[in-house]
Amino acid sequence: MSTFVGQTFQMNQLINIKKVIELTALSRSTIYEMMDENSPYYDPTFPKKVKITQNRIGWSAYEIHQWIENKLASRE
Template sequence: MNAFQGQTFQMHQLINIKQVISITGLCRSTIYEMMDQDSPYYDPTFPKKVKITQNRIGWSAYEIHQWIESKLANRE
């Protein structure tokens, strides 16, 4: 199953937080909680952010896709 069905993206494309929210169905705060090692929601498998400029971050569209695929493969 392709989590990006109906969406166009480049494998090496960097996407912003709004796109990550749209693709994953997670809210902004949950995404940041999943990246926070001190949070009970921390997920070490969630893709790391990429610092684009001093004030802008993004995520690899490919890594987000792979993360979703791994969640689907490991479901019970």
């Protein structure tokens, strides 16, 4: 069952940090902490960023949605 009924995204769409924050309900700092291997909040399952340009990064919308689905499936 998909949690994102009514949400539209392209399979290969790249989304910015604002959209990642909106979808995950995490703060910007928490997201970056989850990506930092030296952080106690590091989550190796969190989707990797994609370098779009020299000054711009994004995330795969599909991978973010899959990460959320996996979190929901693994809850107790």
